[in-house]
Amino acid sequence: MDFRCAAVLLVVAFAATTSAFTRIPKHLEEPAAEGKLWAVLVAGSDTWDNYRHQADICHSYQILKNHGIPDERIIVLMKDDIAYNDQNPTKGIVINHPQGKDVYKGVPKDYTGEAVTPKTFLAVLKGDKKAVDGIGSGKVLESGPNDHVFVYFADHGAPGIIAFPEDELSSTDLNNAIKYMHQKKMYAKMVFYIEACESGSMFDGLLPNNINVYATTAANPDESSYAIYFDDERETYLGDSYSVHWMEDSDKEVFEYGDLSIAQMHVSEFQGRKNAEPIVLPEVERDSVRSRDVPIEIVRRKFLKANSEEEQSALLKKLNKMYRNRQFLKNTVSHIVAEIFLNEEKESDTMNNRYKLRNFQCYDTVRAHFNEECFRLSKNAYALDFMYVLVNLCEKGVHPADIMAAMDRVCIHPPTYGIL
DSSP states (O other): OOOOOOOHHHHHHTTTTTSOOOOOOOOOOSSOOOOOOOEEEEEOSSSSHHHHHHHHHHHHHHHHTTOOOOOGEEEEEEEOSTTOOOOOTTTTTTOOTTOOOOOOTTOOBBHHHHOSSSSHHHHHHHTTTGGGGSTTOOOOOOOOOTEEEEEEESSSSSSEEEEESOOOOEHHHHHHHHHHHHTTOOOOOOEEESSSGGGGGGTTTTSSSSEEEEEESSSSTOOEEEEEEETTTTEEEEEEEEHHHHHOTTTSOOEEOOOOOGGGGGGGHHOOOOOOOOOOOOOOOOOOOGGHEEEEEHHHHHHHHHSSSSHHHHHHHHHHHHHHHHHHHHHHHHHHHHHHHOOOOHHHHHHHHOOOOOOHHHHHHHHHHHHHHOOOOTTOGGGGHHHHHHHHHTTTTTOHOOOOOHHHOOOOSOOOOOOO
């Protein structure tokens, strides 16, 4: 699969989007007169620790809205448990930058709460109104062969999956939906942004380069994405590095997939031409942290600013428990590998290296079994950090039945939740 670092499409257009609702140069153009712009915006997470994902999505909505895309052609999926969360000191307000303005006001609540699922997302992409009958607003893409479609997703991920509050979406299912859209002539061109760990794996080896789809991701198939802008008042991270800086972070690789010719097009052809007033915000410390370490870092920061020994003691106990839980999960995965190989060299290779995911059928099968029998991924986010091990087992040629049998022998612990 052809891919390269640097994204002309985004760098040209989003040179100022770190400062909120930025202006797009006047010479940039929308699709041809008969074409329209459509957008699907998805925050796949929930809980206060993941504040940043919904903040990213709300911010992106404001950009699109201010560039002239009407609400009827912007479809938003988010849990909507942040703006009025008990931990939010500014009820009804969500920000994406330490000195940023509110990005929550006016955001459509198309699909919220339990409606934020892979099934809903795929139905929206495929224009399947029947699948969302009675769910949320019922809005789906009604785009046609002359239209441009922009899809932006922010949440956690792992090899071959992106996460939703209660489930995961596989790379296979996403790419099948994209191919369906192409067959049904639902777009002239389509652009994907995905903010998630190992997000490149959603397209690598799967997305054709001849169906007019361009995808850029926060990470390659093997690396983490990064949270940014810790806010002392809210005690959480406000954004993600890739999303907040729109691919301008020179220290981070951004990967492209699919039809790379779309990268030469202007971003307004997917996100609207109407000018928005620029808002220039002061520089602040970027303090990026690996996305999967955000829960640990939040508790650590609370510990450092605690005002009493009692509060420090409680936070230290919580932090130690988080580390113990993580070690338990890691040990469980290591024991599964040991059950399969009974060979230290092979075990070490499986735990310490990362093979490229190509055996999608094997991986999807054993991942689903791990999810049911060992650790539910939606309830134990740290488990996502070890999905590469299952990739390695499949790519080494271990039969899925043998992998699942090892899981059954090792995963005899009670149902476990909250390993972050």
